[in-house]
Amino acid sequence: MVEVGTTGASGATGSTIELIKLTKRYPGSRQPSVDSVSMRIDAGETVVFVGPSGCGKSTTLKMINRLIEPSSGSVRINGEEVTGVDPVELRRKVGYAIQSSGLFPHMTVAQNIALVPRISGWSAPRIKARVAEMLALVGLDAGEFHDRYPRQLSGGQQQRVGVARALAADPPVLLMDEPFGAVDPITREHLQDELLRLQRELRKTIVFVTHDFAEAIKLGDRIAVLRERSRIAQFDTPEAILTNPADDFVSGLVGTGAALKRPGLTRVRDVEGTGCPTVSVTDPPQQILRGRPVKWLRRGDLMRAKGSLERAGAEQTHAEREDDERGRKA
Ligand SMILES: Nc1ncnc2c1ncn2[C@@H]1O[C@H](COP(=O)(O)OP(=O)(O)OP(=O)(O)O)[C@@H](O)[C@H]1O
Known part of the structure; x- marks a missing residue:
């Protein structure tokens, strides 16, 4: 029997996901579209795949819930190979939301939301209660939306029903393939905020695909920057990627515009020197570092630190936050 989620010391209800040398070669293609990708995603973490069009983000994502079968390699959810999991059970374990909302047009909002609970054999009263709970969770009034059909909803409302x-x-586990791609920028921002709020409450493991780097830095605990064939260019926290891009490919994707959208992030060269200690070039580095901020720590880093902060968080490099986040530095 598959274990559905874990509620560990960190309070996460998600599962770990491991991709092990995951490869997809479509029939007739000379090159694999996904070439031996390996990564581990922690329980309760939001990881965003970002990369240029056609680099293999969706293919990688769809191999996690077996919408696409890998050519080789494997996916493990909480240590269990997904190929060994019954498809109905897999659908119950892995939620999936996509750009066009993917709602069935001939089903009402309530019937769409009830779909997986129904195929999982839930009782009618339990399904009814769950539909009401889900509508409330995504901020839709049950009285108004329960019996509507998808065509009677706005794009943003359809996305909410999809979620x-x-x-x-x-x-x-929740897989999200450009779920907010088809809505206007204001609705999109609103849906992103809603997702952040939901995730604070639910602590699922979320894998989110986007080609919008600003969306990635807003939503991701970590970002996997992918290049062609889903090769990982960098897999790290938004702060680390913004302040220390691995190479020119990543820098190009980050772009100055995206970096500046991160509130409170300022280049060191632009920071006023007031209040900074002055040292001589001959002072020993360790002495200079003593008592000074060395890392960025986020709530998730602290949760995962397991006793020591030595490997937690992201090294502070050439950028500095000026805002009240200073208090969170170790
Ligand atoms: N069914 C298929 N048969 C053959 N090739 C495919 C198939 N689906 C995708 N591909 C190819 O695999 C590569 C990766 O596609 P994929 O959709 O995973 O990329 P993506 O990064 O999600 O792109 P986008 O951001 O444009 O959605 C592309 O070159 C695409 O043409």
């Missing part, structure tokens, strides 16, 4: 449907069976 509600993906969460209905309380899966520990």
